[in-house]
Amino acid sequence: MVMTHYSNEKMNHYSVYGINISTEFDLNELIVSTGKTDLTILKAKVPNFLTGTTQSCAFFQAKENEFLTRIEHVGGFYAIEGNKIICEPDQEAEYMSIKMYLYGFLLPVILMQRGRFPMHGSCIDVDGKSIVISGQSGVGKSSLAIAFRMAGYKLVSDDLIALNDDWHDDIYVHYGFPVQKITVDTAKFLNVDLVGLERIPGEDKSIIPLTTEFQKNVIPLTALFEIVTYDEEEVKIKELFGGEKLRCIIANTYNVEMIGTIGLAQEHFSYGTELAKKIKVFRLSRPIHGFTLEYQMENIIKEIKKIDV
Amino acid sequence: MSKNLELSDRIIRREDISTTTIDGELGMMSEEKGKYYTLDFIGTRVWELIEQSLTVDQLVVILMKEYDVDRLTCEVDLIELLEKLLKEELIKVI
Incomplete structure (x- = not known):
């Protein structure tokens, strides 16, 4: 049996594009909703490299169901299997910029990993x-x-x-x-x-x-x-x-x-x-x-x- | 690679190209190139025909039977199409 434990950090629940999100981030542009979680967005360290990538270009690396990107002055983002995003913000990052990358870049990747092409x-x-x-x-x-x-x-x-x-x-x-x-x-x-x-x-x-x-x-x-x-x-x-x-x-x-x-x-x-x-x-x-x-x-x-x- | 096609060249379509038909017209995708293509009605007919290898000349003869087109127009249009397909590596000369 697997038990997942989260710290006392308050989790927020939202829904967008038909995906229910649980996250410690405050994403106040989103509609609040409580459904079974499809996607977790966490703040944690992201890897520097993906090993065994099939595709990579200047600013991201990808392999089946994994996607890693690092945006200068914003942070690192790591999307896995359509159900998890790990975000490691840079110290000087503006919070609005982090959200813009989550919304405009990572959420679409999550949709694509789920086989939905917006x-x-x-x-x-x-x-x-x-x-x-x-x-x-x-x-x-x-x-x-x-x-x-x-x-x-x-x-x-x-x-x-x-x-x-x-x-x-x-x-x-x-x-x-x-x-x-x-x-x-x-x-x-x-x-x-x-x-x-x-x-x-x-x-x-x-x-x-x-x-x-x-x-x-x-x-x-x-x-x-x-x-x-x-x-x-x-x-x-x-x-x-x-x-x-x-x-x-x-x-x-x-x-x-x-x-x-x-x-x-x-x-x-x-x-x-x-x-x-x-x-x-x-x-x-x-x-x-x-x-x-x-x-x-x-x-x-x-x-x-x-x-x- | 950039050699011009001649009537005696024998061509065949590549097998590893994904295709689909919508309203009688063909959509194609080359995974290798990550590119998408579409063919019009006559292009779609050409694609059907070159499932088996044919010379350009044989294709011209078949198309002239099926469509109301003179030999010169047919040759010019067909070779233009085939050269495009060849350039995108959707067909090959054998």
Whole structure:
């Protein structure tokens, strides 16, 4: 019989991306929850090297189910078997930076170790059907997601979108962080006041906390919209099929360039293929200039209304 | 490696490439390279055909029978496709 003993250190319990977390760290951006723990995040020493690594590059090392990284001025992080993260913060590390690496880098690795490959973009609940808004950085996906939220639609997840495990019955998105990140440019563009909002260190972004505008209920995922810009005057929407559809799903995977390096390309390929069979994918082309957010929303809502769940 | 393909070259697809079909089009992945590829409808047909080794010329003849295309266009397009596949090491010349 194994007995695990924790010191008197208070353990916090959270849930994000469908993962229940127990940790001594204070992660106050997360939703508090008490479920059976899937992931423990501990403060302890991390190894200097992984022995027998199959993959390594400048700033991380990986082998099956193990991932080690050391970020200068932040600390060392070690993710194991999708159920444990060990974090060894540097002395001079800013706490916010540690959290940003945990959220944006290590949690995605944990998801990947669990065979779940998150999408990159924003997820919005459009009248009981959730949609993913994706696209290359700078194409205006955040602006569109914020515009949706300002129009009264709820946010399910921002930046990283984690799907449920078992797609047998239904495919849905687990809620993420109850926040929406916004850049100074987007804030100006949408007339959003940034006063009093927390800033992300080293980035030109602020954090908008959400309460009632956040959707914690399970909403089936119906479609992915990839935003692209083009040289025409009107917003245009087109459903994608076949190779284009698969390419779109693969390309809009979170940290896609990392997946091959940690040795999970094969799993990712099957995952993307299965997903392509389950959801619709559209390309939304928007004029590179001008204010077209409302037309973009209109077009998306029109397509969503046509889909039967 | 960068040699141009000729009509008499005999090619075959590599066996260790993972493939999948979506809406009749082929998605492929090379684990070795960690890269993903997709083929359009005709590219998918070519991939099917080169499960067994064929010369480029034999492929041209088959495609001309199946699709409404003149010999020159067919040759040019096919060789362009095959050279791409060869460059990405998805097929080999035997």
